Amino acid sequence: MASYDHKKIEKKWQKEWEKSEIYKTPDEQKSKDNFYALVEFPYPSGNLHTGHWYAFSVPDIFTRKKRMEGKNVLFPIGFDAFGLPAENAAIQRGLSPKKWTYENMDYMRKQIKSIGASFDWSREVITADPEYYKWTQWIFLKFFEKGLAYQAETPVNWCPKDKTVLANEQVVGGHCERCGTEVIQKNMKQWLLKITDYAEKLLEGLEKLNWKDEIKEAQRNWIGKSEGAEIEFEIKDNKSKIKIFTTRPDTLFGATYMVLAPEHPFIENHKSQVTNYKEVEKYINQAKKKTQLQRQKEEKEKTGIELKSIKAINPANNEEISVWVADYVFSGYGTGAIMAVPAHDERDFGFAKKFKLPVKHVIAWESGSKREREERRDGGCAVIFDHQKQKYAFGKTPEGILDLFGGGVGNEDLTRGIKREIEEESGLHDFVSEELLDEALVHYFNYKKKVPRLARATCLLLVLGSDKLGKIAQEDHEDYKILWLDPEEAISYWEERNKDSDYTHWIRFLKRGVNWLVMAGIDTTNKLYPEPTVHTGKGILVNSGKFDGMDSENAKWKIIKFVSGKKAIQYRLRDWVVSRQRYWGAPIPIIHCTKDGAAAAPEKDLPVLLPEIKDYKPYDDGKSPLAKAGKWLKVKCPKCGGEAERETDTLDTFVDSSWYFLRYCDPINKKEFASSAKMKTWMPVDLYSGGAEHTTMHLLYSRFWFKAMFDLGLIPKELGDEPYKERRNRGIILGPDGQKMSKSKGNVVDPDEYVAKFGADTVRMYLAFIGPYNEVGSYPWNPQAILGIRRFLDRVWKIASPRSSTLGVFEDSTPSVLPRGDSARLLNKTINKVGDDIEEFHFNTAISALMMLLNEMEKAGVSSENFSVxxxxxxxxxxxxxxxxxxxxxxxxxxxxxxxxxxxxxxIEETTFELIVQINGKVRDKFEVPADILEAEATHLTLEREKVKLALENKKPRRIIFIPKRLISLVL
Incomplete structure (x- = not known):
C-alpha cells in the first residue's frame, strides 16, 4: 500500500459522502431512536478560522459515535447571515450586503465540508433568506399582539461611527468592540421584548436542567434576582418621598445617607430647592456621557455630589441624612435610589470614607464557641496605631497572653469608656483620630478571671499623635506591658492559640483596622488583608432601637412592617432591546400611523422584504438606512387605510438565532415555521454545544423566546418549555504565543494551511487532543503537537500496510478471536475508555487511549478482526x-x-493492583498482589517483605488495617 496521502483520501471520501447523501437524516428510521445534536451556526465572515474548526469538528466526534450506537442523528448546519459586518464590508467595497454575504457562504460551505463533519446539509437554514425571516417576523408579531414586544424611549449604548445601538456586551472598555470608537449613552425610541416578564420562569427552568453548574450560575447571576423591600424616605420640608429598594432592611438603622442615580426624576423635579444645582447639573451631564459599563468599571473610584439643602428622614429612627447623586447608582435597577449603610456595605463604605460621611454599626457578627453558664459583660477594645513607629500597640500579661487594650465600660459612653480603659491599662492617651471600627457578639473564656463570657464587643480604631504615657491605674489582675508589633506577629500568636475561637474577633478587628489605615494612607508599611473592610453578613442587631438583640433574618421583616415598607423582588435583567439602526437585518414588521399608532403589518404581506437601496450608510441622527427607501417606506395603515410609514429599524441578529433550531426540524415548510409533528419528532435538542461567551446572551434569549412561544401555544405542550436538554460550553484556541488570535498581533492560525500540509483528520484530532473540550479554558496552538498527531496517523496507515497476503501486521492471515492476555485486556479497556470519554467530551484522554492501544498493536501484532475494532x-x-x-x-x-x-x-477488571504498605502512617513499601487478595494473605505477604521487616525493627504491630485494593496499614 502507498504512503498515506491525506489529500487524495479526504477529497475522495468527501465527494463520496456528498454524492451518496450519507448524512441526510430522515425524520424517522425504523428501530432507531432520534438524537438531535446542535452546534451554533456560523456567521458568514468569508473565511473559516480555527474557532470554527474547534466548534464543528470536535462535537462531530460525539455525533458520529451516536450514529454508530444506532441512533438516528440530526446534526444540521446553516448560517447566521444578517449583521453589521456585512453592511460595513458592503460600504467599503461598493457591494450589496446580500451579494457579499451569499458569496461568503458559497466559499465557507466548501471550507466546512473540508472538515469532514457529518452535517446534514439538506436542512440548511439561512437567516437572511426571506423564507426564514418571514417566520421571524411572524413570531415577532405574535409577541406584539400579546404585549411582549413594545416600543419605548430607553437609554442605549450608541456607536457614533457604526451609527447603531450596541448591547452592553458589545461595549469593551467603553469602546465599540467592532470599530474601537468610544461609545456614548443616549436616549432613543427602541423596540424591546419583555424578557423581564420571564425572569422567574427562566430561573425556575434552570433547576430542571442537567447543565453544568457554572452555566446555570452565570445565567442566575445575569438575571440577578434580589428579594428585599421597598421603603419610602420622606424629604424634610417637602411633601415628596423617595422610594428605595434594599435587600438588607435589617440594616435600615445604619443608613447614614442616600444616593440617587444621575437620571433620577427627583433631581429635575426639585432643582429649584437644590442650592448647588449648577454643580449638580454639571456632574449629571458628565455621567450621561459614560456608558453603564464604564460606570460599573469606575465604581472603585467613587464620584458624587451632595444635593445641598435636601435632607431625607430615615424612617427607622427619624434622623436626618444627606442626599447625594452618584453614577455608581443606576436608574435601571431597583428604584434608582439607594439607602447607604457604610458600616455594612463595601461600596457605601468607600463612598463614605471619601466624602467623610458617618458610619454607624447596626449588625454585630457572632464569634467564638458557646459555653455553659456564660457571664454577660459588654465592653470594648481598640486597634491602636502609632503612625511614627508604624507599629500597633498590644498589651502583654505576665502569663505571656497578648491582648488588645480595652475592657468593660458599664453604662459609660462607649468611646469615652474604651479610651479610659486603655489609659488605665497602658497610659496611652494622645489620640489624634478615632473611628468606630466594628462590633461583634463574642463568646470567649476570660483566662484572667477564669470565667466563660458573652460580650457585645465594640472595637475602636485609634491613631496616636505620640506614645507619651499618662497615669496608669491598673486593677490587680492587670499588669500589662506595652508591645509594639507588626500585625502579623499578633495574628500569628492568636491563630496558634485559637483552639476555641476565643481570639477570632481580635484577629478580625485587627485585620479590618489595618485595612482602614492602609486605605487611608496612614499605615504605609502593611498591605491590605483579603478580609472585608466592613461586615456585610448577617448577625445580631445593635444600635437599632427595639430591635436590638434580634438576629438579622427575623428583624428584617419586622423592620419592614415597622416603617410601613413592603416586600419586593427586583431583577438585574433588563428588557431586551432588539432595534438596530442598520440595513442588513430582518425588517421589523410594524407600520406607524399618526392616527392609530404602531400597527402590525398584515400577515398576508409577510415577509416584509428588505428593499434594494443604493446607499447603506446610516443617518447621523440614528435613523436607519431604510428611511431612504421612499417607495418601500410609504404604505397604507392596515387599520384606518390612511397614509403611514413602515418601521425602519431592523431586528437584532440575536432574534434570528433565537429559534433557528426549530426551523432545522422542518426547513422547507411554507405554511408554518415548523409543524407540530416535526417538532415532536426532534425537540427538545438533546445536546447543544457552543461558546461560553453566549451563555448570557444567545442562550438566555433563545430560552426566553422558546418559553414565550410555548405560552402562546406555538410549541406542543408535550415538549415542555425548555429548548435544550443539555448544554456544553467549549474553551477557546489561542495563538502560538498564548494570546488571543488577532491580525494586529500576527498570531492568527490559518487552518487551511495545516489541512493542506497535514490533513483534515490530523487537524480534527489535534483540536480534540489539545485539552478537555467541555471545560472552559484557553489552549495555545502548538505546531509541534500537531506533528505528533500526524505521526500517529502515519503509524496507523503503516500498520495497515500489507506485509504478507493479509492487510496489516497480523498474528495470522485469518480473522481471530480477541487476543489473549494483556492485549485482550488492553483492547477491552480501550473500548470502554474511548466510549466513556467521548460521552463526557474528554476527547483528549480518549485519543491517549488509542495511542496506547496502537503501541501494543505494533509490538504484539493484531488480527484483522481486532484491527477492525x-x-x-x-x-x-x-x-x-x-x-x-x-x-x-x-x-x-x-x-x-x-x-x-x-x-x-x-x-476490563484489574487482575492485580499495587498494595501500599504504611507503618505508623508512612509509606514503607509497595508491591503487586492479586485484585481479589484477602486480608490474611495480604498480611502474611506484607510481614514477609524485607523492607517491612527492617522498618518494624522486630516489633509486632499492635493493629493492622487492610483496605481492599488500596493499602495495608501497620500501627506499632
Whole structure:
C-alpha cells in the first residue's frame, strides 16, 4: 500500500459522502431512536478560522459515535447571515450586503465540508433568506399582539461611527468592540421584548436542567434576582418621598445617607430647592456621557455630589441624612435610589470614607464557641496605631497572653469608656483620630478571671499623635506591658492559640483596622488583608432601637412592617432591546400611523422584504438606512387605510438565532415555521454545544423566546418549555504565543494551511487532543503537537500496510478471536475508555487511549478482526482515514454506520493492583498482589517483605488495617 496521502483520501471520501447523501437524516428510521445534536451556526465572515474548526469538528466526534450506537442523528448546519459586518464590508467595497454575504457562504460551505463533519446539509437554514425571516417576523408579531414586544424611549449604548445601538456586551472598555470608537449613552425610541416578564420562569427552568453548574450560575447571576423591600424616605420640608429598594432592611438603622442615580426624576423635579444645582447639573451631564459599563468599571473610584439643602428622614429612627447623586447608582435597577449603610456595605463604605460621611454599626457578627453558664459583660477594645513607629500597640500579661487594650465600660459612653480603659491599662492617651471600627457578639473564656463570657464587643480604631504615657491605674489582675508589633506577629500568636475561637474577633478587628489605615494612607508599611473592610453578613442587631438583640433574618421583616415598607423582588435583567439602526437585518414588521399608532403589518404581506437601496450608510441622527427607501417606506395603515410609514429599524441578529433550531426540524415548510409533528419528532435538542461567551446572551434569549412561544401555544405542550436538554460550553484556541488570535498581533492560525500540509483528520484530532473540550479554558496552538498527531496517523496507515497476503501486521492471515492476555485486556479497556470519554467530551484522554492501544498493536501484532475494532474506535476522530482503511479491508458499507464495539466487562477488571504498605502512617513499601487478595494473605505477604521487616525493627504491630485494593496499614 502507498504512503498515506491525506489529500487524495479526504477529497475522495468527501465527494463520496456528498454524492451518496450519507448524512441526510430522515425524520424517522425504523428501530432507531432520534438524537438531535446542535452546534451554533456560523456567521458568514468569508473565511473559516480555527474557532470554527474547534466548534464543528470536535462535537462531530460525539455525533458520529451516536450514529454508530444506532441512533438516528440530526446534526444540521446553516448560517447566521444578517449583521453589521456585512453592511460595513458592503460600504467599503461598493457591494450589496446580500451579494457579499451569499458569496461568503458559497466559499465557507466548501471550507466546512473540508472538515469532514457529518452535517446534514439538506436542512440548511439561512437567516437572511426571506423564507426564514418571514417566520421571524411572524413570531415577532405574535409577541406584539400579546404585549411582549413594545416600543419605548430607553437609554442605549450608541456607536457614533457604526451609527447603531450596541448591547452592553458589545461595549469593551467603553469602546465599540467592532470599530474601537468610544461609545456614548443616549436616549432613543427602541423596540424591546419583555424578557423581564420571564425572569422567574427562566430561573425556575434552570433547576430542571442537567447543565453544568457554572452555566446555570452565570445565567442566575445575569438575571440577578434580589428579594428585599421597598421603603419610602420622606424629604424634610417637602411633601415628596423617595422610594428605595434594599435587600438588607435589617440594616435600615445604619443608613447614614442616600444616593440617587444621575437620571433620577427627583433631581429635575426639585432643582429649584437644590442650592448647588449648577454643580449638580454639571456632574449629571458628565455621567450621561459614560456608558453603564464604564460606570460599573469606575465604581472603585467613587464620584458624587451632595444635593445641598435636601435632607431625607430615615424612617427607622427619624434622623436626618444627606442626599447625594452618584453614577455608581443606576436608574435601571431597583428604584434608582439607594439607602447607604457604610458600616455594612463595601461600596457605601468607600463612598463614605471619601466624602467623610458617618458610619454607624447596626449588625454585630457572632464569634467564638458557646459555653455553659456564660457571664454577660459588654465592653470594648481598640486597634491602636502609632503612625511614627508604624507599629500597633498590644498589651502583654505576665502569663505571656497578648491582648488588645480595652475592657468593660458599664453604662459609660462607649468611646469615652474604651479610651479610659486603655489609659488605665497602658497610659496611652494622645489620640489624634478615632473611628468606630466594628462590633461583634463574642463568646470567649476570660483566662484572667477564669470565667466563660458573652460580650457585645465594640472595637475602636485609634491613631496616636505620640506614645507619651499618662497615669496608669491598673486593677490587680492587670499588669500589662506595652508591645509594639507588626500585625502579623499578633495574628500569628492568636491563630496558634485559637483552639476555641476565643481570639477570632481580635484577629478580625485587627485585620479590618489595618485595612482602614492602609486605605487611608496612614499605615504605609502593611498591605491590605483579603478580609472585608466592613461586615456585610448577617448577625445580631445593635444600635437599632427595639430591635436590638434580634438576629438579622427575623428583624428584617419586622423592620419592614415597622416603617410601613413592603416586600419586593427586583431583577438585574433588563428588557431586551432588539432595534438596530442598520440595513442588513430582518425588517421589523410594524407600520406607524399618526392616527392609530404602531400597527402590525398584515400577515398576508409577510415577509416584509428588505428593499434594494443604493446607499447603506446610516443617518447621523440614528435613523436607519431604510428611511431612504421612499417607495418601500410609504404604505397604507392596515387599520384606518390612511397614509403611514413602515418601521425602519431592523431586528437584532440575536432574534434570528433565537429559534433557528426549530426551523432545522422542518426547513422547507411554507405554511408554518415548523409543524407540530416535526417538532415532536426532534425537540427538545438533546445536546447543544457552543461558546461560553453566549451563555448570557444567545442562550438566555433563545430560552426566553422558546418559553414565550410555548405560552402562546406555538410549541406542543408535550415538549415542555425548555429548548435544550443539555448544554456544553467549549474553551477557546489561542495563538502560538498564548494570546488571543488577532491580525494586529500576527498570531492568527490559518487552518487551511495545516489541512493542506497535514490533513483534515490530523487537524480534527489535534483540536480534540489539545485539552478537555467541555471545560472552559484557553489552549495555545502548538505546531509541534500537531506533528505528533500526524505521526500517529502515519503509524496507523503503516500498520495497515500489507506485509504478507493479509492487510496489516497480523498474528495470522485469518480473522481471530480477541487476543489473549494483556492485549485482550488492553483492547477491552480501550473500548470502554474511548466510549466513556467521548460521552463526557474528554476527547483528549480518549485519543491517549488509542495511542496506547496502537503501541501494543505494533509490538504484539493484531488480527484483522481486532484491527477492525480499532478502526471503529478511530472513526469518529479521523473519519476519512478510517473510512479508507475500512474499505481496504473489503467492507462495502460505510464504517460510520457500523455498530460501536462492545467490551467484555470481565476483561476490563484489574487482575492485580499495587498494595501500599504504611507503618505508623508512612509509606514503607509497595508491591503487586492479586485484585481479589484477602486480608490474611495480604498480611502474611506484607510481614514477609524485607523492607517491612527492617522498618518494624522486630516489633509486632499492635493493629493492622487492610483496605481492599488500596493499602495495608501497620500501627506499632
Amino acid at each position: 480499532f478502526l471503529k474506535l478511530l472513526a469518529p476522530f479521523a473519519p476519512h482515514l478510517a473510512e479508507e482503511l475500512w474499505s481496504k479491508l473489503g467492507n462495502k458499507n460505510s464504517i460510520h454506520f457500523e455498530l460501536w464495539p462492545e467490551y467484555n466487562p470481565k476483561l
